[in-house]
Amino acid sequence: MVRLLLFLLAGALAARPDVAPQPVPVTYEAFALRFGILPAFPVSGLVAGADQSRTIDVPVMVWLLKGSNGRRVLIDSGFYRQKFVDRWKVREFRTPAAASEAAGVKPDAVTDVIISHVHWDHVDGVDLFPNATVWIQRDEYRYYTGEAWHARNTHGGVDEEDMQALLKINMQGRVRFVDGDDQEIIPGIRCYTGGKHTWASQYVSVKLTAGTAIFASDNVYLYENLEKHVPIAQTLDAESNLKAQDRIKALASDPRLIVPGHDPAVFTRFPSTGDGQVAIR
Numbered sequence: 001m002v003r004l005l006l007f008l009l010a011g012a013l014a015a016r017p018d019v020a021p022q023p024v025p026v027t028y029e030a031f032a033l034r035f036g037i038l039p040a041f042p043v044s045g046l047v048a049g050a051d052q053s054r055t056i057d058v059p060v061m062v063w064l065l066k067g068s069n070g071r072r073v074l075i076d077s078g079f080y081r082q083k084f085v086d087r088w089k090v091r092e093f094r095t096p097a098a099a100s101e102a103a104g105v106k107p108d109a110v111t112d113v114i115i116s117h118v119h120w121d122h123v124d125g126v127d128l129f130p131n132a133t134v135w136i137q138r139d140e141y142r143y144y145t146g147e148a149w150h151a152r153n154t155h156g157g158v159d160e161e162d163m164q165a166l167l168k169i170n171m172q173g174r175v176r177f178v179d180g181d182d183q184e185i186i187p188g189i190r191c192y193t194g195g196k197h198t199w200a201s202q203y204v205s206v207k208l209t210a211g212t213a214i215f216a217s218d219n220v221y222l223y224e225n226l227e228k229h230v231p232i233a234q235t236l237d238a239e240s241n242l243k244a245q246d247r248i249k250a251l252a253s254d255p256r257l258i259v260p261g262h263d264p265a266v267f268t269r270f271p272s273t274g275d276g277q278v279a280i281r
Contacts, residue, residue, distance in 0.1 A: 028066060029209075031278065032062075032278050033277050035078050035098070036091065036093040036094070038091075039057050045233050046262065048233045059262060065189070074112070074114070074129065075114045075116065079122075080128060081161065095125065102275070102277065107129050107130065108131050117200075118141075118166070124165075137202050138177035138180075140199055141177065158198075194243060195216070195220075197241070199236070201219055211253030213257040229242065257280065
């Protein structure tokens with residue numbers, strides 16, 4: 001009789017309409033999409049103290065996330081304006097929008113763009129994705145649309161036209177601000193600060209089925225930065241950058257799931273899913 005009562009009680013509790021079902025965790029498929037190559041780039045511009053005679057062909061890339069919740073997210077938006085293509089003699093160029101479409105997501109289907117920082121090669125393409133919500137650190141946006149322009153040498157790598165595009169998108173109501181460190185902005189996606197590549201550069205953790213991946217963007221240029229524990233060559237604070245590297249290693253569920261911003265080895269370490277694209281898994 002006691003067992004019967006317990007069984008009936010358990011059934012009644014299970015049927016209660018006020019007991020909410022547990023939410024299913026959101027996970028993502030992740031891809032690195034190369035949209036061009038900067039030839040013979042000096043490694044000393046990427047790794048502090050590197051031999052100035054060393055050069056590598058640097059890929060420029062964005063990262064596409066396909067969520068189990070239907071979100072289609074880009075981390076960074078790359079560049080497309082002809083002045084940059086010409087100035088840097090970019091090889092194998094296609095627009096970031098074309099790279100996204102080749103990976104199965106049309107530009108108008110991108111739901112979100114997360115901007116790691118506002119250097120031209122990471123934000124110039126932000127106006128290619130007309131329906132996307134754009135996520136950026138509030139302090140990064142404020143500084144580079146404000147006092148960074150009040151003196152010389154405080155906005156290196158930031159382009160006026162890009163900031164005007166970002167302002168226009170904000171006026172369209174599509175910019176959302178990330179307020180500081182360790183913020184979940186979309187289910188399964190968190191933003192972190194402290195890399196100090198720019199005023200308030202951020203890096204991103206993403207829940208994959210394989211574990212937690214870290215998309216470092218330019219807070220870590222190359223695997224070499226991590227392997228030698230050497231700061232990036234272009235940072236506002238080398239000590240903070242090294243601390244961020246240590247934190248990135250701790251946040252990733254596996255070291256192989258750390259993705260630096262410009263390392264050509266990304267396209268050999270991960271399985272190819274098409275021309276200039278690999279799956280992060």
